[in-house]
Amino acid sequence: MIRVGIIGCGFMGGMLAACYQALGVQVVAVADPRTEYAKEVAAKSGAAIYENGMALIEQANVNVVDICLPTDLHVRHAVAAMRKGLDVFVEKPVCIKEEEMEEILRVKNETGRKVQVGQVIRFWTEYVWLKQAADSGRFGRVLCGEFRRLSALPTWASEGWLHKPERSGGVAVDMHVHDVDFVRYLMGEPDTVRAQAYRDESGLIQQIYEIYGYGSDVGICIEAGWNYPQTFPFTAGFRVKFEKATVVLDGGVLTVYPDEGEAYRPELNEDFQGDNDIGGNISSLGGYYNELKYFTEGLRGEHPLEVATVEEAIRSVRLVKKGVESAGGLIVK
Numbered sequence: 001m002i003r004v005g006i007i008g009c010g011f012m013g014g015m016l017a018a019c020y021q022a023l024g025v026q027v028v029a030v031a032d033p034r035t036e037y038a039k040e041v042a043a044k045s046g047a048a049i050y051e052n053g054m055a056l057i058e059q060a061n062v063n064v065v066d067i068c069l070p071t072d073l074h075v076r077h078a079v080a081a082m083r084k085g086l087d088v089f090v091e092k093p094v095c096i097k098e099e100e101m102e103e104i105l106r107v108k109n110e111t112g113r114k115v116q117v118g119q120v121i122r123f124w125t126e127y128v129w130l131k132q133a134a135d136s137g138r139f140g141r142v143l144c145g146e147f148r149r150l151s152a153l154p155t156w157a158s159e160g161w162l163h164k165p166e167r168s169g170g171v172a173v174d175m176h177v178h179d180v181d182f183v184r185y186l187m188g189e190p191d192t193v194r195a196q197a198y199r200d201e202s203g204l205i206q207q208i209y210e211i212y213g214y215g216s217d218v219g220i221c222i223e224a225g226w227n228y229p230q231t232f233p234f235t236a237g238f239r240v241k242f243e244k245a246t247v248v249l250d251g252g253v254l255t256v257y258p259d260e261g262e263a264y265r266p267e268l269n270e271d272f273q274g275d276n277d278i279g280g281n282i283s284s285l286g287g288y289y290n291e292l293k294y295f296t297e298g299l300r301g302e303h304p305l306e307v308a309t310v311e312e313a314i315r316s317v318r319l320v321k322k323g324v325e326s327a328g329g330l331i332v333k
């Protein structure tokens with residue numbers, strides 16, 4: 001039986017705990033030095049509470065940990081868990097530093113543990129549909145496209161870690177990695193990367209625009225920004241032009257505009273709607289439920305865990321870093 005320990009009970013820890021509950025998977029331990037957050041997540045499942053992640057890894061009766069910590073703490077916990085013989089789900093971005101990428105990969109290979117990274121867009125219904133449409137070839141090849149992810153300044157992060165670039169990588173790593181990873185999944189590694197950034201007074205990137213080139217005639221534009229006013233709604237979507245149709249996700253609505261015939265909304269598998277709306281910028285459990293369903297099925301041996309591997313997640317962070325370099329660096333004074 002799967003017995004999960006959730007490490008970090010902030011925004012994502014709460015979200016993923018709700019998903020495990022909806023999946024009927026037991027969360028038997030949680031860890032967070034912010035006791036009130038740990039208690040809130042534990043209350044739903046009766047989980048034992050630990051004061052930090054390392055204590056949970058050492059002492060709890062779990063066989064899986066789900067790491068929902070600030071990004072700079074991911075790898076040391078993932079490595080300790082794998083060395084203890086535990087399987088691991090770790091949030092995106094898997095890590096920022098090159099040496100950490102090498103370490104997590106080395107320990108995963110040495111221990112043979114199962115690891116999935118929270119590259120959730122690969123499991124988000126409309127994006128899953130787009131990937132299947134592209135792979136099937138039914139609209140011909142992709143000619144160009146645009147992906148975007150924009151939000152008001154995130155305010156929830158514990159100790160403001162999201163706004164410390166050495167901990168989160170700022171928007172150019174933390175939020176942008178979602179679409180960079182998905183575009184890599186859809187299109188492969190780009191041949192060329194060009195980026196331009198808008199920065200705040202400290203010189204830190206607050207908005208990034210990237211253009212990925214594929215061959216001589218295909219371009220994909222990706223943008224991410226998170227310093228919009230607090231009244232600005234979370235916005236994510238895409239527009240992809242194929243040879244025979246254009247597909248648009250705007251305002252949560254997916255529409256296909258065929259070159260011939262009427263526009264239509266494709267039928268989608270309904271996202272799971274939890275009865276516990278935990279807030280944040282996404283009220284449905286959506287892709288989070290889907291990714292953990294896939295992960296827990298993989299843990300039970302129902303299929304290999306091959307969609308959001310640590311190898312893939314690392315390639316995506318490396319690509320993000322290439323874009324940041326092309327924009328002149330994460331911080332330019």
Ligand SMILES: NC(=O)c1ccc[n+]([C@@H]2O[C@H](COP(=O)([O-])OP(=O)(O)OC[C@H]3O[C@@H](n4cnc5c(N)ncnc54)[C@H](O)[C@@H]3O)[C@@H](O)[C@H]2O)c1
Nearest residue numbers: 008009010011012031032034052053068069071091157158
């Ligand atoms: N997949 C997504 O869509 C998505 C969305 C938001 C955040 N994230 C990622 O999830 C991770 C967590 O982000 P968040 O928004 O939940 O942050 P958060 O600040 O809301 O939560 C992090 C929690 O970890 C706790 N913590 C810190 N040190 C700890 C330790 N040693 N042991 C146990 N707990 C500890 C903090 O007290 C806090 O409660 C980040 O990597 C972030 O990039 C992913």
